[in-house]
Amino acid sequence: MAINQTERAPENKGGELADAFGTFMTSFESFKQANDERLAQLETRSGADVLTTEKVDRISRALDEQKRALDALTMKGLRPGLGGAGAVQPDEHKEAFEAYMRSGDDRQIRALDAKAMSYGSGQDGGYLVPAQTEAEVSKRLADLSPIRSIAAVRQVSAAVLKKPFAVGGPAVGWVAETAARPQTNTPTLAELQFPTMELYAMPAATSALLEDSVVDLDQWIASEVDAAFAAQEGAAFVNGDGTNKPRGLLNYDQVAESAWEWGKVGYIASGAAGAFPASNPSDKLIDLVYALKAGYRQNSSWVMNRKTQALIRKFKDADGNYLWAPPAVAGQRATMLGFPLVEAEDMPDVAANSASIAFGDFSRGYLVVDRTGVRVLRDPYSAKPYVLFYTTKRVGGGVQDFDAIKLMKFAAS
Structure with a gap:
């Protein structure tokens, strides 16, 4: 790059x-x-x-x-511009980071970086980028990464987010205004863990770019790494196995909706192996919508890749209306059955037993965990005459509410 x-x-x-x-x-x-x-x-x-x-x-x-x-x-x-005109005046951290990026002078930033994002020293693990750069990276990732754009995002300072939940739900009951309050059963608690894993990109710059004082280097870093980060995140949030990467929504056990239980993702069968049924295929999509409880449907989205979307684009409802509708204006999402459609190219193509369509409230169903800080290590030696910038951030993710997301499995039953 x-x-x-x-x-x-x-x-x-x-x-x-x-x-x-x-x-x-x-x-x-x-x-x-x-x-x-x-x-x-x-x-x-x-x-x-x-x-x-x-x-x-x-x-x-x-x-x-x-x-x-x-x-x-x-x-x-x-995409952020590379020119410095009209930019916010740099603060002390940005000035120190600029000096490190352009010339490798890390004296100022070493003094400022009291806490690096690795378990080793700052100079071994790189230096934290200015807060403005981290915010720009996060903003662009939200635009580019399909699942992140609709999921819940939590920032943490530790390596693992631990989230307790009540297995049987909260203990509640009705009682008269002046009646004694009977003791409720003790709730059974369990814990979900979301470890953060290291994600990296390595953009390269020429000496001429680094010597050009007009170029805003922290914005350049943000614009170079966001697409690489988004591609890796997108694959992990869908299919990741949880080993050195987030756990994807399709990596959990999948069961027929009639046998759904906590810890597994429910699915509706399409009615035919590797295809929709020949007659009334849109009925299966409606079944998938109503497999979700009413409280989740209000904020739900479809998730599928372009090939699956092209297949569904030909479907009509009983009144002859197309299920798929184009975006109302440029920059918005297409809709299907009135719900926004998110294109995630890492979702599988329609095939026998594939879970090619997801539907649900991803803001409640899937959690993305960002460990605070983006780190950059300058490397002028490995690819001379280019200077490499080894850029890392720590990201985790996984399903947090197994009742909020449903799948369509292309199988007879």
Whole structure:
């Protein structure tokens, strides 16, 4: 991830984003017309015309590409600039960090860093970035990391977050105003643990970039590492095994919703191995929505990858309305059955026994744990003439409420 002095992120013009969104909406209208034609052919013939089916698939792929380009333009608008014009005046920590980044002079920052994020010394484990840089990294990760954007996020200063919970729920009861209060049963408590694991990225800079006083280096670090961090986080929050990484939501035991119990994630079967049923496939999605208790549905989201979304985009309800709806404005999410849809490319493709769709209130169901601080270690030796910046943060995660997330498993039962 090397960058030189002449590279700059181009300005994102509002007209460019508006044009891309307009093209996307036009393509969606074309998709609906072609798919309506395909469905009409299915009703009047033994099968849809091959050319019509190919047209639908072609427009669907174009929609995916246009949505990807639209998302990229939106992210580009959020990307911090590298220029220093109009920047907040640097504080003492930022000045010390700047000196360390540009020349390797760590005398000032060594004096300021009373507490490093590793168990070793600061100079061995790197130095904490300024608070502004850490906030910028966290903000960008919330925009880029799909699960983080909808999950609960907790910052801790310890290596492990321990969260107690009552197995049988709180002990409560009704009582008259003046009646004696009978003693309640002692609640049974258990504990969930969320250890934080080290996540790293290693952007590289040229000497010319480091010598350019106009370039804000802590913003450059934030812009370079956030995409790398987001990609690693996204994979771990979905499929992580909990060993040196967070535990993903699909790593827990999965059971049919009728046999659900705490500690396991419930699922609804699609009714066919590796597919939706041939008739009324949208009914299964409705079943998945109502597998969730009412208290969780209000803030729920769909989570799936683009291929699964492209499959569902063709579905209609009993009244002939498409289940999938495009975002109302650029920068917002598409919706399905009225609930926002989050694209997570690490969710599995539809296949036999795959859990390719998740639905639930992720702000209550999944917890992301950030250990405070981002650390940078300057390395001018390993990749000369480039200077490497070994950047690390500690992140954990896992399911905290097993009743808040449900899955669709593509199986007969």
